[in-house]
Amino acid sequence: MADFINFYFIPGLLLGSIYALGAIGITMTFVILRFANFAHGESMTLGVYFAWSLVQITGWHPLVVMPIAMILTVLYALSIDRLFYKPLRNAPVVMLVVASFGLMLMTRSVIQFFWGVQLKSVLPGIQKPILVMDYLRISPKHMMIMASALVLMFAVHYLLTYTKIGKAMRAMSDSPELAKLTGIDTEKVVVATWVVGAALACAAGVFLAIDTHVETRMGFKLLLPMFAAAILGGVGRPYGALVGGLIIGLAEEISSYPFIGTEPLLNPGYKAGVAFAIMIGILIWRPSGLFKGKVF
């Protein structure tokens, strides 16, 4: 049991929180800007490199410089919107998707050009896990990640339930047409969507970087599970993305627990396939996801 919690459940929760935060941007862009944003993973990667550079400059802990990295990532996302997506606001959806695909490749190349392709670390050194209640072991960095993720999730919840712009975001994800007829400033909602999406993507990336390392394809690798989380939760449903992310993260980790005998149930090499399988299953049997999202 202790093994299950220490080596499967907690890592699953950790990975799940990362997916969850990343998926919020995907799901909101999907419904408010009407396209699947393939460049979302790249916002994440870029955010991580901002954080890495800030750590090099200041020598502070990555979680301390993270807010600045988040702001920089937001500025990046907003300028991309202004330059590339805004002129295409009323264009066919496929053009937006293709544009985001192009931006994904461009952004990654720019990152590789400036920061190089070798692995980096935002938090060097190995940390010893601390023992809680004799058998629960959790490393301080994991605790910090979980705590920060929780804070961000509550911030998102606060924004969506108690602020005018947050409610307008939910309204627009219910029905963009009605939002317009109601006089909701849809451009402002679009901006808010980029701000929230990019800031959370950066944070999720930094959490992953603290847990593992920094690498130019890290965001891209998260794209599939983040889409799976968004679809599982229901497209356009931010709370769905949170729940979906946690489920996908847990499912990926727990899938290799030796439930039967001593062999892992699923070879860890197939972990990535779990998210994919869940996504396909949902698309076939319940395309509106857990929280009754949009079906395209």
Add this chain to the structure above:
Amino acid sequence: MSVIELQSVYGGYGDTEILHGVSLKVDPGEIVVVIGPNGAGKSTAMKSVFGLLSLTKGQVLLDGEDITNTPPEKVVRKGVCYVPQTENIFPSLTVEENLEMGAYVREDDFKPRLNEIYELFPPLAEKRKQSAGTLSGGQRQMVAMGKALMLEPRILLLDEPTAGLSPKFRGEIFSIVKKINSIGTPILMVEQNAKQALSIADHGYVLVDGQNKFFGSGQDLLDDPEVAEMFLGGGKAVPEASV
């Protein structure tokens, strides 16, 4: 001067022209009802007021001001509120959040207005924290109308507010429409339940194939044998008292 006036408007979706010279007007304090067969262009005429399609000819005037082809978000700010035929609430938002969104463009405190709306629609007050998507059809329609009224509009446009409702709710919606109107809001309403609608209307228009076919006071249209046969099912009009 009319609150809203369409002067011989032409327009449609893409290259398909739906309205071929529709004219109608709503004077201060009036309830004006538009009836006509399915696909006649009634909803399209409503949308033309709201800048939802581009008009190729003709004018839309709001209190004499030309608002032809003004985009919807600007039309709202001018105090025109529109309840579309379908998708007229935000289902995942609570009743209260829907009403708040209705007040989105207001800069002053909307709380007093919120309470007025709850007085007008008592069932909504009870369900204010419930998500609007879980309500019954009649209550959803109340949310949609309440949301539009949050702005204290100069005119309210309603597209088939009683579509799909039970007779009980239908009567309730019609009496609310009358009440809203009696407090001073002019109303332009498209309706399928033509008899009941015309019986509360000051004026009525019959649209057929994107053109004006008949025009008259509500009572005149109810009494007109041709209109009665074509659109009122031939039966006798519903007495006003039952509305």
